[in-house]
């Protein structure tokens with residue numbers, strides 16, 4: 001199934017998100033993981049409208065090439081990098097905000113990546129993850145098959161929450 005979200009709806013939603021959840025009103029450094037088309041636009045939108053430096057990363061060279069083309073000529077501080085977020089190392093306390101949507105389902109070793117997130121975030125920084133979760137207990141065979149076929153790593157909310165809590169306590 002493919003869903004087309006009108007640009008203005010996405011950006012209104014994004015503006016709400018930035019203002020209410022992330023509090024991006026002053027110079028901030030933010031990182032986005034998993035930069036496909038809609039996401040590239042969001043990175044650029046953040047950098048253009050909220051006076052923030054944005055780093056957008058993705059494993060896919062095609063996505064990053066398109067993203068770089070999009071920023072040519074724009075006056076905003078956004079950089080895109082083709083990198084595996086599980087291998088990349090940023091210095092401690094680099095980002096005010098780390099934001100990822102629909103990319104964590106591809107990550108097998110979430111605990112290690114979550115630990116890195118907390119290291120890369122500045123003290124008091126914000127980690128915002130929007131991703132898929134399974135309901136606790138058994139799920140339908142159809143759903144199980146879909147997850148297996150896609151090679152996704154999807155857990156229930158409690159398991160994800162526990163992984164985040166453990167990672168936070170390690171840093």
Ligand SMILES: C[S@@+](CC[C@H](N)C(=O)[O-])C[C@H]1O[C@@H](n2cnc3c(N)ncnc32)[C@H](O)[C@@H]1O
Pocket residue numbers: 033034035036037038039057058059060063083084085086100101102103106107
């Ligand atoms: C389902 S797409 C979601 C893209 C985007 N966040 C959005 O909401 O439109 C998942 C993206 O995560 C990227 N990705 C998967 N594993 C990754 C990794 N280890 N490091 C960086 N990006 C990764 C894929 O290349 C893909 O572009």
